[in-house]
Amino acid sequence: MTHEKTAIDVRDLALDGRLHGVSTRILKGQVTAICGPNGAGKSTLLRLLAGALVPSAGEALLDGDRMHDMHPRTRARAIGYLPQEPQIAWDLSVRNLVSLGRLAHGDARREPIDAALAAMGLEDFADRPVSTLSGGERARVLLARVLAGEPRFILADEPFASLDLAFQASLARHLRTQADEGRGVVAVAHDLGLAHKIADRVLLLKDGKLHADGPPAEALSTENLRAVFGVDAHWLGEEGARVLAVTR
Secondary structure: OOOOOOEEEEEEEEEOOOEEEEEEEEEOOOEEEEEOOOOOOHHHHHHHHHOOOOOOEEEEEEOOEEHHHOOHHHHHHHEEEEOOOOOOOOOOEHHHHHHHHHHHHOOOOHHHHHHHHHHOOOHHHOOOEHHHOOHHHHHHHHHHHHHHOOOOEEEEEOOOOOOOHHHHHHHHHHHHHHHHOOOEEEEEOOOHHHHHHHOOEEEEEEOOEEEEEEOHHHHOOHHHHHHHHOOOEEEEOOOOOOEEEEOO
């Protein structure tokens, strides 16, 4: 029987000069947002979790298995990684691009590909060349490629960058749905209001160190925002529709 992977345990994870002794636990069924200023180590942490970088110290474990000791294909079946600037080398159809998410499995099973297209609302786009899509539509296709691999965890590096408000909101709903359906979702996010809205937990980084780790209201408190970003700010509005007002 296959052992169900349920958590990524991060223990004193470090990369020389870029990340320093980060420890946390990332669970399935949750959205975890990684926030912080430019250069804080957000993308570095995500790439270490994805296996794209090798730590200089510490470790990340997938239910007790050291992730950097795993065969790359085994890791790729468990972890779906969406880089900050994903490249599309060929002008494939949407379906063919999404089907590349099955490479780690060594097959092109139709069921998970169809499910990924449906999850992203792309059924009507399946036969269109990717070059004919808008930026927001391409973002959905690239996430569908990750979903086609049926990963237990989705790691997305700034997935909302360069998207307009409507596409940001749509993509945020899709990521939230994936977590509600049992996947673990980790997303680097610069938009603190969006992170506050969709995340169950926020990892707040400063200078490569973990400054805060907790529910959005705690991790993104006025005190933490002042310490990490050097601004005076407070939250306005109701739960689920908070807006950050920066006063200085």
